[in-house]
Amino acid sequence: MALILPTESTAAHPPSLHPAYTSTVLRAPQQPLILVPHTLTELTGPVYGHGKVRETDADLTVQHAGEPLGERIIITGRVLDEDGRPVPNALVELWQANAAGRYVHVRDQHPAPLDPNFTGAGRYLTGEDGRYRFTTIRPGAYPWRNHHNAWRPAHIHFSVFGPSFLSRLVTQMYFPGDPLFPFDPIFNGIPDEKARERLIARFDLETTQPEWALGYQFDIVLRGREATPMEEPHEH
Amino acid sequence: MSTDSTRPEGITPSQTVGPFFHYGLTPGTAYPHVPVSADGHVAAPGTPGERIVLTGRVFDGAGEPVPDAMLEIWQADADGRYAHPGDGRARQSNSFMGFGRSDTRADGTYRFETVKPGPVPGPGGREQAPHILVAVFGRGMLKQLFTRAYFEDEATANAADPILALVPEARRGTLVATRHGDTYTLDIRLQGEGETVFFAV
Numbered sequence: 001m002a003l004i005l006p007t008e009s010t011a012a013h014p015p016s017l018h019p020a021y022t023s024t025v026l027r028a029p030q031q032p033l034i035l036v037p038h039t040l041t042e043l044t045g046p047v048y049g050h051g052k053v054r055e056t057d058a059d060l061t062v063q064h065a066g067e068p069l070g071e072r073i074i075i076t077g078r079v080l081d082e083d084g085r086p087v088p089n090a091l092v093e094l095w096q097a098n099a100a101g102r103y104v105h106v107r108d109q110h111p112a113p114l115d116p117n118f119t120g121a122g123r124y125l126t127g128e129d130g131r132y133r134f135t136t137i138r139p140g141a142y143p144w145r146n147h148h149n150a151w152r153p154a155h156i157h158f159s160v161f162g163p164s165f166l167s168r169l170v171t172q173m174y175f176p177g178d179p180l181f182p183f184d185p186i187f188n189g190i191p192d193e194k195a196r197e198r199l200i201a202r203f204d205l206e207t208t209q210p211e212w213a214l215g216y217q218f219d220i221v222l223r224g225r226e227a228t229p230m231e232e233p234h235e236h
Numbered sequence: 237m238s239t240d241s242t243r244p245e246g247i248t249p250s251q252t253v254g255p256f257f258h259y260g261l262t263p264g265t266a267y268p269h270v271p272v273s274a275d276g277h278v279a280a281p282g283t284p285g286e287r288i289v290l291t292g293r294v295f296d297g298a299g300e301p302v303p304d305a306m307l308e309i310w311q312a313d314a315d316g317r318y319a320h321p322g323d324g325r326a327r328q329s330n331s332f333m334g335f336g337r338s339d340t341r342a343d344g345t346y347r348f349e350t351v352k353p354g355p356v357p358g359p360g361g362r363e364q365a366p367h368i369l370v371a372v373f374g375r376g377m378l379k380q381l382f383t384r385a386y387f388e389d390e391a392t393a394n395a396a397d398p399i400l401a402l403v404p405e406a407r408r409g410t411l412v413a414t415r416h417g418d419t420y421t422l423d424i425r426l427q428g429e430g431e432t433v434f435f436a437v
Contacts, residue, residue, distance in 0.1 A: 027377055
């Protein structure tokens with residue numbers, strides 16, 4: 001009953017209980033998780049068809065009659081597994097606040113304006129090279145009630161399906177140089193500094209388009225597909 | 237193709253879905269990309285198998301319902317085959333995908349309409365009892381939790397299930413959905429008394 005995907009790789013994740021993020025206090029399990037072998041159930045996962053993702057789904061600035069307000073950006077990157085192999089046909093879903101830091105959500109009622117030309121949701125199906133690409137608006141910081149004067153750093157939520165249910169990942173992409181990093185318990189729930197830094201996109205002049213949009217690179221790395229305890233160690 | 241030169245330093249860490257995921261992720265709202273039909277219908281009409289509803293409520297450690305969680309399920313079809321290339325027995329023409337996504341309502345309720353899965357192969361050539369893999373996401377959850385839903389009317393198969401056997405007997409009941417008509421109910425308690433068994437995978 002050997003595990004097939006290495007569980008060590010999941011050490012990069014934050015622990016469930018991180019009291020500085022107060023909502024974790026009543027929502028983190030107290031019993032230890034039970035380690036189970038990977039069966040067909042865990043090693044398979046949803047496969048999406050190409051037909052359902054439309055071209056306009058990846059450009060969040062063309063989903064309404066007019067253009068959204070804010071700083072236009074392009075985010076591109078690769079979905080890889082931890083062995084460096086591109087993950088093709090991965091559905092990447094993205095959602096975010098508008099330039100003023102407000103979500104199109106009935107429960108987000110903080111006093112920043114909604115943008116009638118921005119919903120803030122997109123999706124993309126990666127090609128054979130694992131690449132994805134979105135055009136959107138840089139989201140604003142917004143307040144939340146976790147602690148006194150709490151503001152989330154600007155971020156974009158990403159949801160990615162890898163080749164199995166074990167490689168299912170929901171994460172957030174941050175922007176370089178954000179002054180709110182030291183004060184954000186969600187970002188800082190990740191104990192390993194290098195792992196935290198992997199959530200910060202890289203500004204990229206090559207992706208940047210003249211007179212049009214700033215470019216960012218953000219690679220998303222999922223658990224490996226075929227790593228087994230029998231595999232030879234990689235040289236690097 | 238050499239992969240070593242591009243080998244990443246490690247996986248991308250998980251972060252919470254937050255409270256505002258609905259228009260970006262869940263069917264039945266503004267989300268236009270519907271991997272399942274709206275309102276949690278996992279199985280299209282005409283999908284072979286016994287049609288069931290899987291429902292329940294999600295509770296936090298204070299016993300309060302969690303209104304901003306999201307559940308995803310992954311299951312085999314009625315014959316115990318996964319719609320995935322990794323399952324060599326999968327039917328190419330199978331219209332049943334086996335994936336579903338549901339948010340929780342104000343009272344913490346989630347709901348899926350699906351077909352009851354069949355038994356699937358397990359470790360060491362043993363068969364696993366019919367079950368549905370469940371991932372729980374939510375505000376206040378920095379990474380998703382994995383659990384399983386088994387079925388109370390599969391007592392014989394459950395008693396022989398190699399995964400349930402790894403769970404202390406006193407806690408196995410947290411993984412077994414109770415049946416009333418065509419509806420199976422399984423509450424999920426994130427913490428405290430009757431805490432659901434969650435798996436490290």
